[in-house]
Amino acid sequence: MDWNLLACSRHHLTYAPDEPELRAHLHVSTPAGPAWRCLRCGDFVLGRPRASGPADDAPVPMRGQLLRDAVILRLLAVERFLRGLLLVLAGWAVLRFRSHQGQVRTQFDTTLPLLQPLADRLHWNLRDSPLLHLVERALATEPRTLTLVAAALFGYGALQLVEGVGLWLLERWGEYLAAVATSLFIPLEVYELSERVTWVRVTALLINIGAVVFLVYRKRLFGVRGGRAAAEAEHHHESLLQLARAAGGAAAREEPA
Structure with missing residues (x-):
């Protein structure tokens, strides 16, 4: 399976370049109407192209x-x-x-003494606990x-x-x-x-x-x-290369066997 072509299941990437020599190879007439070659998968698709313009501005399929x-x-x-x-x-x-800080403080002061017997059984120094100090600092923070x-x-x-x-x-x-x-x-x-x-x-x-x-x-x-x-030049190079490949493939299909 070619994962690069998953996007073609949603829509094909057809483009009509302004350059006549490329445009002629990417377009065919059929009894059902005009068809344009998809730059991504290479198939001809009925209908108008999704976009048109100079070859430099052609969309580049996500490959490589x-x-x-x-x-x-x-x-x-x-x-x-x-x-x-x-x-x-x-x-x-x-x-x-912040909106319930007072209620949390009251609940904390009420619950802490109840935890002391459990802490003693576990040999846990509750008063020196970093977690307890963190909670106390949070409760003492100004709104x-x-x-x-x-x-x-x-x-x-x-x-x-x-x-x-x-x-x-x-x-x-x-x-x-x-x-x-x-x-x-x-x-x-x-x-x-x-x-x-x-x-x-x-x-x-x-x-x-x-x-x-x-x-x-x-x-x-x-x-x-x-x-x-340099980034735009790389993008334009890929655009022209993709168009040239698509046009070359279309020309090869039109040659007699």
């Missing part, structure tokens, strides 16, 4: 390196979507905690500070979601936004590792470093490897 790039970018987009949703949920949880924390979580979550949209749509602005935003948080992640090493922090750091290297190098951001001009 372009397909691998698209898969990587969309995997990064999924990771950004998940992270953004978790941050938004965390912001919502902070706001809920204004909690609001700022929630706003920061919502803002960061929104940034992650916007990155995900840009990467999923394979837009260049999404690549730039993801590269810049990810780079800004790498020093913070390194600082967190200097305090405590966990597999979650190490994995997140490696993913972010790999994403920045891939985006900058492979997608030619910030002038690397020729920058935008």
Whole structure:
């Protein structure tokens, strides 16, 4: 099975180039009407082409390196979507905690003495527990500070979601936004590792470093490897190459056996 052709199950990629020598090879007349050659699968499809224009602007089917790039970018987009949703949920949880902080404090003060006998049986020093200190600090936090924390979580979550949209749509602005935003948080992640090493922090750091290297190098951001001009030239080269292949295949079909 050719996984590259799954998109043709939804729609074919037909294109009418302005150049007569290419246009003639990609178009045929049938009793049922005009048909255009799909640039992705090579079959002729009845009806009008999906697009037209210069050969340089022809759409490029996702194959080879372009397909691998698209898969990587969309995997990064999924990771950004998940992270953004978790941050938004965390912001919502902070706001809920702020609105019920007094009730939580009362419940905590009531429940803590009841846990002491159980802690004694388990030989657990409840008063020196890091978890207990964390809860006490959270309960002592000012409501204004909690609001700022929630706003920061919502803002960061929104940034992650916007990155995900840009990467999923394979837009260049999404690549730039993801590269810049990810780079800004790498020093913070390194600082967190200097305090405590966990597999979650190490994995997140490696993913972010790999994403920045891939985006900058492979997608030619910030002038690397020729920058935008080289990326567009590569795209145009693939467009012309795909059209030439399609036209050549059509011409071969028309030759007598």
